[in-house]
Amino acid sequence: MGCCQSSLFTRVKETENNPLEKEPQQQPQPYHQFHTSNNTSNETGKDFSDPSSFTFSEFSLSDLKSATNNFSSEYIVSESGEKAPNLVYKGRLQNQKRWIAVKKFSKAAWPDPKQFVEEASGVGKLRHARLANLIGYCCDGDERLLVAEFMPNDTLAKHLFHWENQTIEWAMRLRVALYIAQALHYCTSEGRPLYHDLNAYRVLFDEEGDPRLSCFGLMKNSRDGKSYSTNLAYTPPEYLRNGRVTPESVIYSFGTVLLDLLSGKHIPPSHGKNNMLLMDSHLEGKFSTEEATVVVNLASKCLQYEPRERPNTKDLVTTLAPLHTKPEVRSHIMLGIPKQEEAPSTPQRPLSAMGEACSRMDLTAIHQILVATHYRDDEGTNELSFQEWTQQMRDMLEARKRGDYAFRDKDFKTAIDNYSQFIDVGTMVSPTVFARRSLCYLLCDQPDPALRDAMQAQCVYPDWPTTFYIQSVALAKLNMHKDAADMLNEAAALEEKRQRGARDNQHWWSR
Numbered sequence: 158m159g160c161c162q163s164s165l166f167t168r169v170k171e172t173e174n175n176p177l178e179k180e181p182q183q184q185p186q187p188y189h190q191f192h193t194s195n196n197t198s199n200e201t202g203k204d205f206s207d208p209s210s211f212t213f214s215e216f217s218l219s220d221l222k223s224a225t226n227n228f229s230s231e232y233i234v235s236e237s238g239e240k241a242p243n244l245v246y247k248g249r250l251q252n253q254k255r256w257i258a259v260k261k262f263s264k265a266a267w268p269d270p271k272q273f274v275e276e277a278s279g280v281g282k283l284r285h286a287r288l289a290n291l292i293g294y295c296c297d298g299d300e301r302l303l304v305a306e307f308m309p310n311d312t313l314a315k316h317l318f319h320w321e322n323q324t325i326e327w328a329m330r331l332r333v334a335l336y337i338a339q340a341l342h343y344c345t346s347e348g349r350p351l352y353h354d355l356n357a358y359r360v361l362f363d364e365e366g367d368p369r370l371s372c373f374g375l376m377k378n379s380r381d382g383k384s385y386s387t388n389l390a391y392t393p394p395e396y397l398r399n400g401r402v403t404p405e406s407v408i409y410s411f412g413t414v415l416l417d418l419l420s421g422k423h424i425p426p427s428h429g430k431n432n433m434l435l436m437d438s439h440l441e442g443k444f445s446t447e448e449a450t451v452v453v454n455l456a457s458k459c460l461q462y463e464p465r466e467r468p469n470t471k472d473l474v475t476t477l478a479p480l481h482t483k484p485e486v487r488s489h490i491m492l493g494i495p496k497q498e499e500a501p502s503t504p505q506r507p508l509s510a511m512g513e514a515c516s517r518m519d520l521t522a523i524h525q526i527l528v529a530t531h532y533r534d535d536e537g538t539n540e541l542s543f544q545e546w547t548q549q550m551r552d553m554l555e556a557r558k559r560g561d562y563a564f565r566d567k568d569f570k571t572a573i574d575n576y577s578q579f580i581d582v583g584t585m586v587s588p589t590v591f592a593r594r595s596l597c598y599l600l601c602d603q604p605d606p607a608l609r610d611a612m613q614a615q616c617v618y619p620d621w622p623t624t625f626y627i628q629s630v631a632l633a634k635l636n637m638h639k640d641a642a643d644m645l646n647e648a649a650a651l652e653e654k655r656q657r658g659a660r661d662n663q664h665w666w667s668r
Contacts, residue, residue: 213281216304218297221259224248228261243378247307254639256307257292266379267301277303280375283347287340289361291372305372310362310494313414317357317421322493324437327444328483329491330418333360333368334452335481337414338473340370341407345470351402353377355410356391357417365496366489391425395464405464411473412459415452426460448480512649515626518633520600527593527623528565534621535589553582557590569597588618595627604634622652 225232225248232246243266246259267273277294284290293304313333316325325333337360344350352359352374359371393409396402409426417423421437436449455476461467468476489496514522560575576594579587595610608631614624625648632641 213278213291214293216293216295216302218295218300218302220250221248221295221302221304224250224257225259234258245373254643256309258289258305258307260303260305260373262301262379264299270296273301276376279349280372283344283349283372283375285340285343287336287343287369289363289369289371291375303373303376306363308361308363308369310364310366310489310492312358312362313360313368313417314357314423316362316492317417318423324421324439326491327440327448328486329488331448331452331477331480331482332488332491334415334418335474335477336368337370338411338470338477341411342470342474344375345404349375350404350407350470351375352407352410353402355407355414357414357423360414362488362492365487366492366494368488393464394462403464404469405467408459408467408469408473409464412456415456415459419449419452419456451476451480508645508649509622509652511623511626512645512652515630515648516645518630520596520630523596523627523630524567524600527589527596530589532587532589534618534623535587553579553585557587560590560593564593564597569600573597573601586617588614588621588624591617592623592627595631599627599630599634604631607631608635620651620655622648622655625651
């Protein structure tokens with residue numbers, strides 16, 4: 158967390174009015190901009206500014222072993238369990254609160270490491286709210302692994318074919334169809350139109366219950382392997398002829414998913430031509446005949462024998478978007494599942510006076526501590542030559558002094574103005590000034606610039622616990638309570654390390 162790591166995050170923003178429109182590539186944004194709750198909501202009101210959408214990375218094998226308890230069978234989430242040729246595990250990286258999905262390929266799947274990394278990196282460039290995004294890979298010796306966002310609410314196959322409490326209601330089935338069509342259209346527009354073995358097991362549900370398309374299908378299971386592992390009855394006819402997957406083959410597979418959504422069963426395409434007779438009886442007639450007819454007709458077009466007669470991904474979205482008639486209802490409600498929320502982590506270490514003040518968001522106590530600390534922690538962050546003692550320098554230090562007086566006297570707006578004059582000159586960089594101005598912003602109920610200043614202080618002094626503590630308060634003010642608790646723990650760990658170093662030095666000098 159903090160300023161250095163925040164530059165890795167990349168945001169994908171949904172366009173509400175046009176389901177096809179894709180925004181231009183966003184520049185890396187500060188960490189807090191990914192969490193403000195009213196920035197990038199989609200039509201369901203969900204915030205898609207997801208911090209998990211970070212830069213594609215290489216993971217070490219030891220990290221992934223640790224995350225999956227040495228690839229324990231208890232962590233396997235593949236549909237076929239241990240019988241699957243390429244196992245998928247859930248895991249949790251050390252010091253991270255979010256789960257990940259780790260796909261472990263068989264030893265001979267990708268013998269050329271360069272080819273594997275190139276393929277994985279191509280998929281890793283994709284970032285979209287409709288995808289369970291690929292966030293990294295591991296290529297260590299014979300080991301080939303992919304790392305993706307973990308989706309905790311099972312697959313479409315589970316909810317359609319093996320449901321326990323309730324079947325998926327009609328409006329949710331339409332949402333699934335639209336969201337997956339949008340995912341395919343995005344991938345196509347980004348130059349990745351091929352999706353291998355698209356089926357109901359590739360559609361996953363995230364914490365909010367929103368459907369997402371697994372990124373794993375954007376890569377084959379092996380360099381020379383098959384693109385389809387399902388029953389031949391569900392395989393595009395041209396694939397049976399030449400063994401190659403094409404963009405039109407993906408449309409055919411999407412048609413089979415539409416049949417699944419209509420019927421609630423995994424029926425072969427050849428059986429799905431009887432119009433309304435295939436509708437799922439568990440819906441008990443609670444669907445629009447007009448909407449169902451549109452979906453049936455679209456499925457029929459997707460399943461045309463001749464690839465050139467099938468629609469493209471743009472056609473899919475254009476046809477399905479008008480059917481999305483309950484955008485205000487959250488997906489987890491329609492699925493009948495509780496919204497998955499992880500409890501905020503609690504500090505695992507004893508807290509200092511600053512830590513205690515920040516944990517209870519006591520801004521008055523934080524102010525008193527910063528006043529008492531003065532500029533003790535700035536030592537060594539600036540070394541000025543004699544030539545730098547210009548009139549501008551004296552004016553700048555005078556502005557800082559005025560800011561200090563205003564800060565001491567709790568005139569926080571004046572303190573912000575004077576500290577800003579000091580910062581804007583840029584000759585000296587003071588983490589304490591950034592920390593003080595950050596607190597001033599918090600006391601003026603401006604958590605966004607407060608977080609920004611605390612992160613700047615961290616850039617100047619990366620191991621300073623105070624800046625992590627203040628970030629935790631700003632994050633909590635932004636209603637990002639889990640992140641705030643994690644930041645509090647990080648600050649406590651840094652403080653403990655600092656105190657241990659001080660004790661070791663004291664012991665050395667006393668010898």
